[in-house]
Amino acid sequence: MSVLHRTRTAPADPAVPASRAPDGPTATPAASGSARTRLGPTWLRVCAVGVTSVVLLVFMLQNTRDVEVTFLWMHGTLPLVLALLIAGVGMAVLAMVVGAVRLTRRDRRQH
Template identity: 35%
Template sequence: MKRSRIGELWVVAVVFAIVLLLLMIFVLQNGQRAEVTFLGAHAALPVGVALLLAAIIGVLLVALPGTARIVQLRMRQRRRATAVPGSPAPGPTGSPTTGAVHREG
């Protein structure tokens, strides 16, 4: 049976709700205070909140270079799409292709 987009969205929403529930339980069970220092700022946070914030900051630190790379690749693709018609398209290394067939997958 083929799934619809609404059905897939429902599954994603349920999984997301379960993950949020597990995170909430984690934060509530780890309520002991911990001193946290970051870039000169000092705070006393519950351990669960501190770990959750550390995970979020880690995800953002990974996402920033990934986003920059995606933007870079899109700009390169736009430049290739606006290249002079009839000229050989640059290959993966930036040089014109040699006629070799590249297969993906």
């Protein structure tokens, strides 16, 4: 039997504290009567990604006006949402590079 599908039962006598219960787990089964799995947290993450995607889509649709952008010697106009997306992706890449450098240095010090 898989560890994920093992059903846990409570002691037969509810008056007996858990510390005096017979050997074995003392947790009660899930309210539906089935064992808990890892599917619940996965659905929670899927729902969170869905809500975040909808919020991001609404943000993008509301920020389509053109803005003037100047970076070093480059000048131009582009939609506000695209400028913000480029800035966000650039910062994410920069954060990953800095993190990779720090991890590489830490690993070299440990060896």
